[in-house]
Amino acid sequence: MPKVSQTHRDNRKRQILDAAIECFARQGFQRTGMEDIIRESNLSTGAIYSYFQSKDQIIEVLADERHDREKHLVQDALTAEGWPECLHLLISRFCDSLQESRERKERRLGIHLWAEALCNPKVLRIIRRGVNQPLELLSRAIGKAQGDGHLRKEIDSNTAARVLIALFHGFVLQQAWDEHADVAAFTKAVQAMVDAYFSAVSKGRPVKIRELRSR
Amino acid sequence: MPKVSQTHRDNRKRQILDAAIECFARQGFQRTGMEDIIRESNLSTGAIYSYFQSKDQIIEVLADERHDREKHLVQDALTAEGWPECLHLLISRFCDSLQESRERKERRLGIHLWAEALCNPKVLRIIRRGVNQPLELLSRAIGKAQGDGHLRKEIDSNTAARVLIALFHGFVLQQAWDEHADVAAFTKAVQAMVDAYFSAVSKGRPVKIRELRSR
């Protein structure tokens, strides 16, 4: 039989991956059988296995995809000019994405990947890249803003980046557990908090914890 | 053996739960077989099943325990007097806990529970309680601080609480993926950010989002 075109193969692969996303997002890895993916993708067992070596490999590919997406989201946001703009763009880009149904589905899948990473070395490696690359991008951007004098120097850019990512991830969880979580309110609060943090006492020295305490 | 004391039963239960925590934290729910828990607990199959009805029930009990712990952590912190103290205590309590090995293990388990909640209604219910109760406690504390004039009124107490929780959860993830994540730096940054947020523009009016955006 004739070899099928690469495009055809790609389409099939997508078909499988989309089916897998659907199933995994809904039921997690354990509860999703290959049979579910097969049914959802309208393909046959054999077909699936001619595109992916195993269920685990599908998971790994999906992890890779998510990581790519995350990186691009950060990358895109950081193309904006000027400091606070970058940050605001990032926050809104991120938060906006939580409103789209497709993205929400993938975020659920993402959570399963976060847990999977804890006991699957391959996935852990992918997740680490998926967190570290955005982290570095962000960290570098913050560093640059500091260099440009838009930001207090006392802030450790790396840690600041971590905090931002933590905020995002943390909210992804809350939204997954309660789909009515108020994204807009959260967005606003994060914007405010981050602004306050980055701009606090920009005129002189940073606020010291002790001072705050005794106020 | 004849009737044993309640203490004995409790000890056995703990033995099983601890074994389960060990296994689940290390390998997740799927990869942990009852056999693993049996081996780790030094008990027999039957013994386990005379204390718990099923693997799922063990998971649920562990979820309940985590939720309780989380609530108590928040409750304890909020017993401090005065506003910023409460908050700082909470942050340090939380971050300190991430340094203890036992707690780290349980946090890993916690992440597995977060994912499990997405496709296990019972666990979801438990997790929701486990998030909502601390959220309310925190929210109420913030509200009280606002009432006492220690905090800007523009902040929505509920959302602020959400943001804090998100920060914590988000960092738990980072630490799980990279056990060398710098807890101290994170702690400091969170303290600073939160202080900045809650006290921002205390000298005049709060920064408005619109202003920030258009800057």
Next chain:
Amino acid sequence: MPKVSQTHRDNRKRQILDAAIECFARQGFQRTGMEDIIRESNLSTGAIYSYFQSKDQIIEVLADERHDREKHLVQDALTAEGWPECLHLLISRFCDSLQESRERKERRLGIHLWAEALCNPKVLRIIRRGVNQPLELLSRAIGKAQGDGHLRKEIDSNTAARVLIALFHGFVLQQAWDEHADVAAFTKAVQAMVDAYFSAVSKGRPVKIRELRSR
């Protein structure tokens, strides 16, 4: 501790056997766990095992009991004087017993024993005795009636006994499957049939099948 009296032991044994009858009749052997018998008997695991060596042994003892009862039922009926009286007494004794709730329960148990006998040599031996002894008693009684001139000689006493027993067993099944089966009607029909059979053409030669066919 003091050795308990034989009476006490007997009572305990009965307690266990009654509990077992209850459970086995209701749920069969497989579905009845030792735990069920323990609960129903209000004794402890250990107690049960100090009176019986195993679940199988309980079954065997119960089989023995049933067999005894069955034998006595036949024996008692055959004490009547004169031929048809014996038979009628037997039939009514048997059918009457099907009206009592206790007996019905034991009959259900009996059915389980019938099946058990097919794959449990010990029970098979007991059941065989339980069928053969009544069979012989009956057969001998029929033979005697023939000798006394009350019955046609052409009838094979052994087979006739078999037929009677088959009628009884067969109806026990029907009643077990449908507790509203009409015992009275069945009794009457059996009486009539048996009478017809035993007395048919008592004046001369037996009816030949061929004749019946061509009539």
Next chain:
Amino acid sequence: MPKVSQTHRDNRKRQILDAAIECFARQGFQRTGMEDIIRESNLSTGAIYSYFQSKDQIIEVLADERHDREKHLVQDALTAEGWPECLHLLISRFCDSLQESRERKERRLGIHLWAEALCNPKVLRIIRRGVNQPLELLSRAIGKAQGDGHLRKEIDSNTAARVLIALFHGFVLQQAWDEHADVAAFTKAVQAMVDAYFSAVSKGRPVKIRELRSR
């Protein structure tokens, strides 16, 4: 393997059912493990479960099959013309079947089903149908014979049918417990008894039970 024909599927199903009959007839339901059926059928665990959902379902299907066979046996016999012919055909058909090894095996299985019915609602329903349908067929046939003047009207057709079925079932038991039970003798006796019953006192009035009792 690619899609296989329906015939192939049917053959496989039969293969499994035959293996199950073999095992169940020999050892009963409890003592037969899926492993036994798997070995006996020369298939794999998975194969079995792709044809049947559970061990219980196999039992139910077998119960259905038996019920069908039983019904057909009666139906076929009742196609004969004329009254006593029908009956004699039925009796010989039934008794002949007890001579075939295959049928004897299935009869053993049948006994296990009779017991199973007592504590398995699904099987009970099937067994009831399996008894009631032949019962009705027979009852109707007897009624018709009465209408045609071939039979005494005093007989309750329904009860008479019950008696016949009871005779058959009862003998199935005896044969299962003692494979040397004399089928031919039993057959003859049943034929005679039934003939005597149905034609008794055809010369005058039927014998009344009361008379028999008081004789």
Next chain:
DNA sequence: AATGAATGAGGCTTCATTCAT
């Protein structure tokens, strides 16, 4: 004697993967 906690072999079933067609 009595208790009931503990044991662990064995039961039923699932499901990722293979491979004949």
Next chain:
DNA sequence: TATGAATGAAGCCTCATTCAT
């Protein structure tokens, strides 16, 4: 290439029985 029937290891759990107290 594509199909889906077949495989069988491994999983969760039950339950008759034992034995320390």
